[in-house]
Amino acid sequence: MLMNVHKVLGIGLLGAMLAFNYFGLTMTQPDRVSNVPKTIRQNPGSYRSHYQTHYVHLGGK
């Protein structure tokens, strides 16, 4: 029984891997913001990305 589940899982994962690659699914989920100002290019300060978090800050040795 478990072996059958294993086989089905394997085949399913292969299919999922192909599909995820084809449709471009990733682990990242960016924020989608509608109706951002049309003037950003002329006035860059009119919009800021919601992502203001600091990322890879390593401590050094």
Added chain:
Amino acid sequence: MLQIACPSCGASLVFRAQSTTHAVCSACRSLVVRHDVDLESLGKVSDLQPDGSPIQLGTSGTFLGKHFEVIGRIQVAYDSGFWNEWYLQYTDGSNGWLGEAMGTYFVNQELDPAGPLARPEDLRVGSFVTLKNEFFVVCEVSTSTLSSYEGELPFVFPSEKTRFTTADLRTGGQLAATLDYSDPASPTVYLGYYVDFDELKLAGLRDFNPELENQQGVSTSVLRCPTCGAPHELKAGGVSQVLACEYCGTAIDLKDKSLKVLFQVQESEKITPLIPLGAKGKVDGHEWECLGFMRRSARVEGMDYPFTEYLLYNPYQGYRWLVESDGHWTLARPILMLPRNLGSGDPVTEPTDNTLSYKGNRFRHFQTAVARVRYVAGEFYWQVRLGDEVRMHDYVCPPHSLSCEESTGREQVWSEGRYLEPLEVARAFGLNSIRQPYKVGPSQPDPYTPLKHRAWMWWAGYLAASFILMVLTTMISANKVVFSKTGVATSDPTSLTVVSDEFEIPGRTSNVEVRTTAGVNNRWVDFHLALIDSKTNEALDFGTGVAFYSGRDSDGYWSEGSTSNAVTLPRVPAGRYYLLAEMESGTTASADMKPGEAPSRPDPAKNFSWSITVKRDVPSWIWFFIGLGLMLPVPLWYWLRESSFETQRWTESDHAPTSSSE
């Protein structure tokens, strides 16, 4: 072929082989010697003793591709009964011998030893003898007596009362030898191979059909128990040495003409065997008859562990033991090929707890214990006694097992076993019910091992298939740079904000990778990014950052982090986009922060170069690794179950696993 009249009775006497000098007249049993064409009678020979042999004069067979016919026989008596040396005439004109006793077969030929042989009194069981550059182990030295002759022979013994010594030499293979000291001044070596009955492809065998045997006057004998009068039909008459009456427990010495009572089993100790005496069953493709039943117990650390053994008999195949312990069954057969020590490769002369090699399998030592006979019923081919003790050394390679029984002053008896499922035994002997196995049997196959192997095979198959698919995906992915921009950040705040020109993201809805690079050292840079659809004004807000630190200390140069990082955005439709990027930079490291402190204080004082690259339809290997991880639990589960099963098995052995608390 020479056909002459018997000088005693006038019956026709045939000499088929050039090498034969003697023949026994089948009509009057006179032993005749030929001198060219003249015949001389040497007197009558004793009658052949019933020994249960399936071979007879005229039996034909094949060995190493050579066809042979049995033309003569020397019957020899020894302590355990009789054995036969059948004289063979091969179709190519050569001759040889087929040694046969109780279902074991040894095809051999006389060998010139090319040197002096050890004296019989110098031969010690377990010592080595070298013949033809091969090491042989002396396994048995016994004294035998001529019993009788039949057919044509190349020689005869000086007298029928001749007692002579023979030594059985064995190896870790089928090769074996016999040293024959019937002429002490000129001992003879016979070199050959132990073979299975089926390998010889014998034809023209004796028929053991009881009705036919009755007609031929060689019926299986029937005797009555001297104590209770119960009738017993001896199935292996001539070979059996002891009969224990299953009704009253009286054990009779069948080799004693007066049927001497050997011992008496107490009524209170009587056990009813699960497989009735006389029951027939088909196991391993052959039909076996249950001749005997024996209960023994193995003493381990002061505790007695009983087990039951059924002696099975097939006139062509010999004897087998069907052993039952805690509901686990093993079919065991005696073997003449010695196991080898795994390390040295030498045949085993003294069983130890070393791992052994036999027929290509590795057998681990399981247990050594003293086994004692508690109860017997039926026929036995040796002088069994209540209380008999042997030292048993058991080795396992599930579903196979090896066992060596050592008794004081006797040779070692090796047997190989194969685990049988209880249902297989029940079906074979028509048993309505059979005891369920308790715990894990020493040679019980681990049911999780094949499942574990299959699960790992599937995992490996998945790994290969998914890797190939990923390589193909990588090859057909567009992986196309659709935007790239570089710049230099300075102390001017406007240099830290960048809005790109519009660029085209082509193709089907797929992912987009944004890679950011900053030429920094001992500094971090955060990129706050928005990919904006210029047509719909919908933004995808995301961020990434780089940090790179390096220096020198007492260990030399060190570095940490990277000046490049990437983020992949899912399902971005085709269209025209532009990118908004804001950069922050500083030197404070996370490790230096205190709890509650702001992540960093931007420190734009230092210039650094940067670049942003946008790629369309980038293959993502993350799904490959996630898939491998998701496929792991099933093989790991079977591996854990297998380990648990093996722990239970070895808990009952001399090598029980110890817990960490011990």
